[in-house]
Amino acid sequence: MSILNKSEPVVALAGNPNTGKSTIFNALTGLKQHTGNWPGKTVLRAEGRFVHKDKVFKIIDLPGTYSLLANSAEEEVARDFICFARPDATVVVTDATCLERNLNLVLQVLEITDRVVVCLNLIDEARRKNIEIDVTGISKELGVPVVPTAARSGEGLKFLKDAIYDVAVRKRYTKPLKIEYDSELEKAVKNLESKLLPLIPKHLNPRWVALRLLDGDTAIIEKISGCFTGDLCFKEGVFSKECFRYEGL
Numbered sequence: 001m002s003i004l005n006k007s008e009p010v011v012a013l014a015g016n017p018n019t020g021k022s023t024i025f026n027a028l029t030g031l032k033q034h035t036g037n038w039p040g041k042t043v044l045r046a047e048g049r050f051v052h053k054d055k056v057f058k059i060i061d062l063p064g065t066y067s068l069l070a071n072s073a074e075e076e077v078a079r080d081f082i083c084f085a086r087p088d089a090t091v092v093v094t095d096a097t098c099l100e101r102n103l104n105l106v107l108q109v110l111e112i113t114d115r116v117v118v119c120l121n122l123i124d125e126a127r128r129k130n131i132e133i134d135v136t137g138i139s140k141e142l143g144v145p146v147v148p149t150a151a152r153s154g155e156g157l158k159f160l161k162d163a164i165y166d167v168a169v170r171k172r173y174t175k176p177l178k179i180e181y182d183s184e185l186e187k188a189v190k191n192l193e194s195k196l197l198p199l200i201p202k203h204l205n206p207r208w209v210a211l212r213l214l215d216g217d218t219a220i221i222e223k224i225s226g227c228f229t230g231d232l233c234f235k236e237g238v239f240s241k242e243c244f245r246y247e248g249l
């Protein structure tokens with residue numbers, strides 16, 4: 001359950017630049033976030049609400065990013081939100097005309113959270129280019145719901161809301177694909193993970209934290225290091241401070 005207002009499930013819209021996140025956000029909320037046919041329009045996160053079935057959802061439009069390694073301000077905004085604000089569902093909006101390139105980010109999000117819906121947006125463009133997508137097959141492989149949409153015309157948005165609902169209220173449990181690295185790295189990850197498990201707050205995925213630490217990711221180490229002393233003792237409070245930043249949403 002999210003630490004934010006418990007009665008309002010929180011949904012994050014993540015994805016590569018220019019995949020139609022803000023178009024989806026506007027269609028669901030009735031708001032008018034800036035959209036246009038060039039990447040990098042959304043710089044900060046925007047927030048709105050929509051109603052589906054018996055729930056009011058809070059939805060956050062995140063900046064477009066190619067990765068979540070916090071190499072830029074946009075990546076940091078998106079990564080921090082997915083990691084620390086713990087959305088009840090993260091929708092990864094992909095461009096159905098170049099899915100392969102978009103899957104990199106999908107896999108990175110799946111490493112952080114299992115509460116994911118993959119949206120295959122621009123499906124009208126994919127159809128126009130005769131690109132056929134095995135939606136059921138991809139959903140089976142990724143272990144999360146996959147929904148084709150054409151946000152500009154509204155096609156598929158009802159099914160997207162159904163999938164968001166099911167994941168956010170835990171009506172549907174997902175089984176995300178886990179990337180297996182080579183045996184040496186897996187050994188190091190498992191070793192570090194078991195040490196981290198009792199030390200980090202429950203909402204952080206220990207495998208993901210271990211991978212970031214082994215990666216030498218300085219941005220995430222900075223955020224996490226406040227929680228540890230030299231021998232990796234967890235100091236209460238630092239993560240909650242990080243989480244509180246999102247309580248005012």
Ligand SMILES: Nc1nc2c(ncn2[C@@H]2O[C@H](COP(=O)(O)OP(=O)(O)OP(=O)(O)O)[C@@H](O)[C@H]2O)c(=O)[nH]1
Binds near residue numbers: 020022040043125150
């Ligand atoms: N044909 C078609 N165009 C779409 C669809 N969804 C969005 N677009 C168009 O794609 C362009 C980009 O849409 P945005 O919603 O601004 O994309 P974004 O992902 O928010 O972009 P950033 O904020 O830069 O990451 C706009 O010109 C939209 O009108 C769709 O399903 N089909």
Ligand SMILES: [Mg+2]
Binds near residue numbers: 063
């Ligand atoms: Mg946008």
